[in-house]
Amino acid sequence: MAPITLKVIRGIFGAAELVAPRLGGRVGFELFCRTPNPKALSEGERKAVERAADLMAEARHHRLKAGANCVAVHEFRPEGGRPAAGTVLVVHGWRSRTEYMRALIEGCRAAGFRVISLDLPGHGASSGRRLNLVSAVAAVRAAGEWFGPFEAVIGHSFGGAIAANAVAGAVDGIAPLETQRLVMIAAPNALSEWFESFRRQVNLGRRSATAIDDRIRRLSGHGLAHFTGAQQLTRLRTPTLVVHAPDDAEVSAEDARKLDAAGDHVRLVWADGLGHRRILSDPGVVQQVVGFVARVQEPAPLH
Template structure:
């Protein structure tokens, strides 16, 4: 059953679409693109972040400027003295973050890859409260400029859609993300 707030929002947009369909469509899209407050984690999310603290401490942390935001990128290296098989870009899904991709990142590092994990705008350690395909692909593009080309780009859920659009260069005025392989989860 829908919450009271959702019932109110549906009612307002239901009425507004008859009065000002263009304006209500833009307002609905902006509301849809608004990311959850990263400071208000559930108990389970908070525990997952706490469990991953040691794992995250092993990474190099970078802040990269996109066209609209500043995103966090975490760089995980293979064991010292071990050659790298290339770099893998990991892109999480909606309402996720690098900490939740720990098992995947550890697997790639264990297989000899350097891993770069992107916290999408409004997620994890990145700034902002707005995420759509354009600013997400832009974040992947910037990560590619700094750390690419990639042996693989791995995307989970919405991150898979971002990875596919970045590699295919489907967003206007953005070059393709250079990757040998594309993995969608």
């Protein structure tokens, strides 16, 4: 967001807090859910899409209806045409898409799994320019109805939070997603903390923020505080691998520690020096994740 644009937005929300906090809440929610233009790629993003072109050409492409959204789902068969050992669902994060998950998809295919990867609403080849937890969980659940149950669900960043909440059945009216294992890579713990960061950035006042929480409660059946990964994992007891880099500048390493504290069924692996995005393409991380999914390798520290 350009500095001048942010300055104007902060001024508007400051005024709305004083005279029309519910209106400020409605506008704030729309801004919070607004996704980046999937066609406006940086040079690095464009190169990542190009590197994944051959992989995407091999996929079977589907389009599913999920609420008001048309969601692109990409199906990758195991390498060599062999029978699938199971199906793995891959969920990308905010400002991401299936192509950026290439290394994990290829690793799972090489291990004999069929891989399903969806572009979340407002991302990649899917429709729309809005995404929130409810629409994301609905999209993941739609993929589960067509392609599940899953041997594992792998999520990166916001995709990790989506995966945990989908498996936990955290949104009222959407059935839990079936899976045997869960992988959360560079994933935030509490969505309320993510929202708090946004609130401070745009100068959204407390009364306007309360209006947003009320709207989220109407959509999902719960306020933001309900969508906390550690709480969901404690209740789930699903074997879970958490992979996080101590130097992650986008999601604090403290989030990983909180997820790890959910119980003995959660294993935390530190990926030193890999940040928030390079962690996706690191061969050691891919090996750890695939080994966990295939149940052939216990998680161990990465060096």
